Amino acid sequence: MRRGDIALINQIRPLLRHYIVDHGPLRGLVQGAHEDAFLEQIVESLRRVKFVESVRLRGISSLRANPHSDLFDPIRAAIMYVKEGRDHDEACWLVFLSTLIGKHLHAGWVTTAQIYGALGDRNIWSFQRVQNDPMLFRQWLEAHQAGIQRKVGNHRKYLSLSGTKPHAAGSAVETYVTWVNERGTHKDLFDHALQQANQNPMAAFEILFESMTAVDTFGRTGRFDYLTMIGKVGLASLIPDSPHLIGATGPLAGAHLLFDGDKKSRTSATVLDRKLVELGNAIQVRMDVLEDAVCNWQKNPSNFVPFRG
Known part of the structure; x- marks a missing residue:
């Protein structure tokens, strides 16, 4: 893992823990390996956002x-x-x-x-x-x-x-x-x-x-x-307001797993959408980053696997 990635994880982890104290357990992260993999997916998703930003700074x-x-x-x-x-x-x-x-x-x-x-x-x-x-x-x-x-x-x-x-x-x-x-x-x-x-x-x-x-x-x-x-x-000033989970597949399964510990839990997409917004605000992560991270994390919740597709 890159040194910068470790620093980002060390920055996000305490915010995640504070969220859990304030809002209750994230049942999908009860196992320590699940939390580590989830945080690594967040960092991977952040890297994709920063890649676009870095391209903007270079000659094309x-x-x-x-x-x-x-x-x-x-x-x-x-x-x-x-x-x-x-x-x-x-x-x-x-x-x-x-x-x-x-x-x-x-x-x-x-x-x-x-x-x-x-x-x-x-x-x-x-x-x-x-x-x-x-x-x-x-x-x-x-x-x-x-x-x-x-x-x-x-x-x-x-x-x-x-x-x-x-x-x-x-x-x-x-x-x-x-x-x-x-x-x-x-x-x-x-x-x-x-x-x-x-x-x-x-x-x-x-x-x-x-x-x-x-x-x-x-x-x-x-x-x-x-x-x-x-x-x-940079074509318009647009930032996703939520993960828009209604109609989603992978991100919705990831949200079910994250909050309920079960990909097939009965919590509605609307409720999970609101919860992801609260989580994103707490750990200071944009909705597109969190949406991407939960989608990829749920494919292998105990091991970090970078998504390349």
């Missing part, structure tokens, strides 16, 4: 935005656009595509690159091009899906790349464009939510989380991951 090659380059990386490209103060819509679009397709454990962003890069065509599927004619994109996707490598992220393993079928990639893209078009641009969309929320980043997150149900295939996980990344990259 323009090739990160080129889908025809082996260096293509939609998240780094979005961060580059933010740093350079340009192409806000394109940056948000890249975050959307990265969430829609996901990063494959071994093949990386290859599928996102092939779709965004129109399979090597010089006329890529930029946001402006798709926004101007979503149906053209859907027709292209339907005609070319057989030539696209289906190397998607773990959370998107059931996604169809069809351009015409309902609840598939083409429908997701068209409904996403419609969602953004309600305000005209991504900036207008996010600014409107912040205005409604009196500039409260957490309240704005909740507003957008609910409105994004209009985007096909984006269930609870897709909406949470997309809006969280928009905030982390």
